[in-house]
Amino acid sequence: MKYFLAFILILLPELSISLEIVNNGYFRVRAKAINEKDVSNSNYLESRLRLEPNLKITEDLSISMQADIEDRWGTHNSIFDIDSEVRGVDFKFKRAWLRYMTPVGLLEVGRMPSDWGLGIFTNDGNDFDDMFGDNYDGDTFDRVLFGTKPLGRESPLTTALIFDIVSSGRPEDTEDDVSELILAFIYNESWGGGGIYGGYRAQPSTATEAYFGDIYLKLNLYNITLEAESVYVHGYSRALQTSLNQGRYIIDQAGTAGRLTYSGKFIEPSLEVGFASGDNNPFNRHLTQFTFHRDYNVGLILYEEVLAGLTEAMVKNFYTLGEYPPPGTEKLSTQGGVTNSIYLFPAIKLNIIHGLSAVIGGLYARSIFPFVDVVELIKTNYERNLIGGEPSKELGWEVDGGLDWEFLKNFRAGIQGGYFSPGGAFKDEEGEVHPVYTVQGRFTWIY
Numbered sequence: 135m136k137y138f139l140a141f142i143l144i145l146l147p148e149l150s151i152s153l154e155i156v157n158n159g160y161f162r163v164r165a166k167a168i169n170e171k172d173v174s175n176s177n178y179l180e181s182r183l184r185l186e187p188n189l190k191i192t193e194d195l196s197i198s199m200q201a202d203i204e205d206r207w208g209t210h211n212s213i214f215d216i217d218s219e220v221r222g223v224d225f226k227f228k229r230a231w232l233r234y235m236t237p238v239g240l241l242e243v244g245r246m247p248s249d250w251g252l253g254i255f256t257n258d259g260n261d262f263d264d265m266f267g268d269n270y271d272g273d274t275f276d277r278v279l280f281g282t283k284p285l286g287r288e289s290p291l292t293t294a295l296i297f298d299i300v301s302s303g304r305p306e307d308t309e310d311d312v313s314e315l316i317l318a319f320i321y322n323e324s325w326g327g328g329g330i331y332g333g334y335r336a337q338p339s340t341a342t343e344a345y346f347g348d349i350y351l352k353l354n355l356y357n358i359t360l361e362a363e364s365v366y367v368h369g370y371s372r373a374l375q376t377s378l379n380q381g382r383y384i385i386d387q388a389g390t391a392g393r394l395t396y397s398g399k400f401i402e403p404s405l406e407v408g409f410a411s412g413d414n415n416p417f418n419r420h421l422t423q424f425t426f427h428r429d430y431n432v433g434l435i436l437y438e439e440v441l442a443g444l445t446e447a448m449v450k451n452f453y454t455l456g457e458y459p460p461p462g463t464e465k466l467s468t469q470g471g472v473t474n475s476i477y478l479f480p481a482i483k484l485n486i487i488h489g490l491s492a493v494i495g496g497l498y499a500r501s502i503f504p505f506v507d508v509v510e511l512i513k514t515n516y517e518r519n520l521i522g523g524e525p526s527k528e529l530g531w532e533v534d535g536g537l538d539w540e541f542l543k544n545f546r547a548g549i550q551g552g553y554f555s556p557g558g559a560f561k562d563e564e565g566e567v568h569p570v571y572t573v574q575g576r577f578t579w580i581y
Contacts, residue, residue, distance in 0.1 A: 154190040159183070164268060164576040168439060180206040194236075198246075200229040229274055239282030248273040248298075250318075250331045251350030251363040254391050254408075254472075257427040262578070265404075265481060265493060266534050266550060267431035267438055275300055290327070294318040312337045326353040326360075335369070340461050344369025344385055362392040367424065373462025374416060387411050387424035389472075402483040408432065412474030412502035415511065416466060425465075425473040432472050432479055433497040434534045434552035435570050440560070441505070442470040444520040451509045466508065475501045475529060489540040497532040505559055519559055526558030530567075546578040 165179045182204045189197040204224045231244025247258035249272075259272020281294035296316040316333035332347040346367045353360045369385040391408040413423035431438060445467045452463055481495030504525030510518045519525045536550030551574065556567040 155187060156190070157185060157187045158581065159186045160578055160580045162576065162578045164574065166572065166574045168435075168572040169570060178206055180204065194234060196233050198229070198231055198233065199227075200247075202226045202228060228271070231277070239280055242277065242279040242281075245274060245276050246279075248275050248277070250348060251329075252361055252391055252393070253430045254363055254389055254426040255331075255346075255348050255365045257429040259429040262546075264429075264431040265483075265495065266434045266536065266552070267574075268576070269429045269431075272429055273427070290322050292320045292322075294320070296333070311339075312342075324354070326351070328352055337371075337373075340371055340373040341382070342369065342371035342373060342385075344371070357397045359395045359397065360392070361395075362390070364388075364390040365424070371421065371462070373465075374421075374460050381419060383419045383421050385421045387422055389424040389426060391426070391430070391472075400485050402485070404481050404483075406432070406479040406481075407477065408472055408479070409476045410471075410473045410502075414503035414506060416508060417512070423474055425468050426471040428468075428470040430471070432477060433495065433532050434550060434572055434574070435554035436497060436499060436529060436532050437468065437472050438470045439572065440554065440556070440570060441468050441473070441520075444505075448507055448509055448520060451507075455509065455512060474503060474505065475499045491538050492536070493538070494533070494535040497534070499529040499531075500557075501527045501529055501559060503527070519561070521560060522563045523561035523565065524558070526561065528557030529559050530555050530557035544580045546580070547576070549573070549575045 161181070161183050163179070163181045167177050182202055185199075185201045185203075187199050189199075191197065202225070204226070206224075229245050229247060231242055231246035234241045234243075247260060248256045249258035249260070250256050256273050257269075259269040261269065263269075275298040277299075278297045279294055280296075281292055283289045283292055285291050294317070296314075296318065298312075298314045298316065300312040300314070312335060314333050314335040316331065318329060318331045320329040321327045328349070328351040330347065330349055333345070335344045335346065336342065344367055346365065348363065348365045350363045351361070365388065367385060367387040371383045371385055372381075374383065389408075389410045391406065393404060393406040395404040396402060408426070410426055411422050411424045413421060416423065426432075446469075449463055449467045477497060477499040479495060479497045481493060483491055483493045485491050504517070504527055505520050506517050506525055507520050507522075510516065510522075517525050532552055532554040534550065534552040536548055538546065538548040540546050552572050554570040556569065558567075561567050
């Protein structure tokens with residue numbers, strides 16, 4: 135952030151300044167209740183005021199910012215306190231970055247959001263773009279980006295060179311920082327477009343080096359839209375080191391999602407399919423489990439609640455091994471993202487009257503490898519599923535539905551609910567499964 139401020143101070147003396155401030159954002163209230171505390175303990179009421187001021191200094195130079203004021207009551211899963219009670223107001227000054235349009239391209243510098251394609255790999259978490267559920271915080275990188283149109287201003291082709299530093303915690307805590315260098319190509323036409331997003335990522339603290347490539351495609355044909363995104367990651371790492379497992383790990387991970395949508399006047403059917411590679415034992419020195427970004431929502435319960443809660447509990451249980459969880463252990467928690475599975479998700483949206491719509495969707499999923507409690511595997515060398523039963527690839531099926539009302543131009547209110555019938559992957563020690571259902575409500579004012 136100090137380099138960002140220094141860059142501004144260098145530019146200001148050379149500019150003819152005419153300040154203009156515009157503030158956008160939203161106020162959102164959401165509530166959630168779920169019945170099954172063994173797999174998810176997140177019952178809460180939450181409000182968020184998002185502030186997105188934009189300071190326009192000249193026609194070519196501006197500064198964008200983003201801050202959240204959040205208030206939450208209830209209980210919420212966390213890796214280090216599974217039954218934590220959450221109360222009180224939290225202020226987050228999340229992002230601030232500079233945009234400068236040079237004669238040859240756009241330069242952006244600062245702490246900014248990152249988004250690409252459908253959002254399964256990197257997702258800014260900004261929009262209300264999911265059929266079910268909510269976005270959370272999205273990706274925020276300390277970034278330097280330069281984008282240009284090499285074939286001319288009117289060309290549909292854009293290229294971008296990006297350098298990122300991904301950090302967590304306090305600015306002085308740099309041990310877990312990740313740096314990456316990215317080259318992107320984007321092509322946009324009226325009929326659709328697509329692009330390639332690839333690069334190199336390194337984390338010195340875990341001796342991790344990885345190369346990644348992400349291909350995105352979008353086609354528009356009359357009222358039909360086809361979107362698809364596919365990601366592959368390959369590299370090496372010394373994360374997840376324990377007293378029993380030492381050495382370098384190989385990374386081979388892949389994920390794909392595709393969505394076909396018909397946009398009619400009264401009815402909008404869609405069909406989505408997805409795949410995320412899995413791993414039956416992350417301590418066998420071959421890391422193959424890929425997890426979609428948590429803000430790419432598929433249904434309300436299976437991924438968002440059940441697998442998120444159970445994998446967080448598993449990560450917490452690493453403390454029972456008598457040694458501090460090795461770096462990288464937190465990545466075994468899905469945080470709500472699709473992982474280790476193939477799924478089918480058809481849905482229908484009905485536009486009832488102006489501003490009022492209904493949606494219903496059905497989710498079916500199977501895992502690539504059976505989900506296994508890794509802590510139990512290390513302790514006993516015996517495979518059990520995440521709640522103590524026999525492992526299985528059958529994840530189950532889910533039905534979700536909701537109503538959404540847009541009124542007075544900038545206001546939205548809605549209610550959503552879901553029912554999840556667990557498969558064999560969630561049988562307990564007695565061989566029983568327990569259905570999970572949730573009811574969620576939300577109110578939003580966008581300004």
